[in-house]
Amino acid sequence: MRSHINSTTPLAHEVLAAVLQVRCATLRVLLWRRALDPHVGRWSLPGGRLRPDEDVEQSIRRQLAEKVDVKQLTHVEQLAVFSAPYRVPGPRVVATAFLGLVPSDVDPEVPEDTAWHPVDDLPRTAFDHEAIVLRARDRLRAKLSYTNLGFALAPREFTVSSLRELYSAALGYSVSATNLQRVLSRRGLLVPTGSTAPSGRAGGRPAALYSFAHDDMQVTDPFAVFKPPSPSRAPRSRTRGQARDAVT
Amino acid sequence: MRSHINSTTPLAHEVLAAVLQVRCATLRVLLWRRALDPHVGRWSLPGGRLRPDEDVEQSIRRQLAEKVDVKQLTHVEQLAVFSAPYRVPGPRVVATAFLGLVPSDVDPEVPEDTAWHPVDDLPRTAFDHEAIVLRARDRLRAKLSYTNLGFALAPREFTVSSLRELYSAALGYSVSATNLQRVLSRRGLLVPTGSTAPSGRAGGRPAALYSFAHDDMQVTDPFAVFKPPSPSRAPRSRTRGQARDAVT
DNA sequence: GCAAAAGTGTTTTTAGTACACCCATGA
């Protein structure tokens, strides 16, 4: 009997989210400019106190919806607990950090004192929030490779070349449209919608529109190096793709 | 200003660890048999309250060392926060769960009321501890594929066939010694010690002893599907390649 | 010499990369 005792040192628990979106061909994170004392003027992640009746995921979703009008979150996942005793001034607060993703075509209405900052060029951040942002960025980058997580960054319908821009921005280096299409198609992630986008000002063949086959995260590349004997020729079973979270 | 306020609902924070080890060719987890009331007789994970002066990782290491004499932990990593409001009876307790690994050749002295249970055949567990164990198991299985995490399960020196048994037990299906050796060697993880193990009762060629090249976890298979252009190849062809600089 | 276990060589399969070439459109 340890896990239910409640006694000595009560402590606060907060939830924080690094909400990422690709805007202006750059992977960005939503940050608040702090107006009050500890670390005034620095930038911090949205979030807040965990309430008694909610778990951490409900909490971060509520707080994002309430305070930031980010209702179009297409993906939310836990990153890690940040618990250094003096990570914030004053009484101790343990934080559960989340990664949140928003498709590139929405422009959520956010309060005055917030802004989208490039994750690779952060302003002065408060507390340990920079570490959280970088963790979120790294997690996203890893998962873009072996899951279908692109769906969470892309509009519902898109062209391969616009998807290429999203992936390039998110990953931080340019990706070939040809191979992107090939890989995602082979994995069965891209569904042609049948329609096409108008060709640009300078002409050019109109691009076909696609959408993602699923809108929840799935591991698409189980990449199991030591995999069970292959059932001769059967297609890869999805069942044993284990999530590679925490690539730390 | 959100992250430093301390007010209304103080709540307790505990740390829990699923400590895994391969014993008797089976992946097992160390569990306590509860002697006291909530969930008496059920099996639960070692751990306990987070103290004011330590972060969660220090805390779980301290508690494992103190209570369970598991000092030979070769790897510890965070799994996730478990925070359902009523996950334990009584006042609310949020838990940070860890994965811990112990090499197969040590037999830590553990208290009377603990035992190593197969992760694939758990007894009746307390609270949400089963979910934590399964999460730990899945994380280990995933990481065995794309990291050098095998080092944490194996003795300092080992033969390939004993390593094969460890991997097979941990993964839950049998792994070929041939290919295991090949893959780990190619990745530069296996270092021959030069010596050999005595051959068994029935004869047979004596097995060479190996050790792992590193004793901290490293990602060995970056598996980046969309990777930056490989440096080994010729620079971009002039004609069609401009697309590449679009995103800088 | 023979069985047993270890280890290597060689082939096949799979997945991704590189790059040339063809296609559809606007001016």
Next chain:
DNA sequence: TCATGGGTGTACTAAAAACACTTTTGC
């Protein structure tokens, strides 16, 4: 008809799975 993207065909390469074969021991 031609410049401008979009899309496909095909060869190349890397990595791992499968399996045959050789090596080294005890009896």
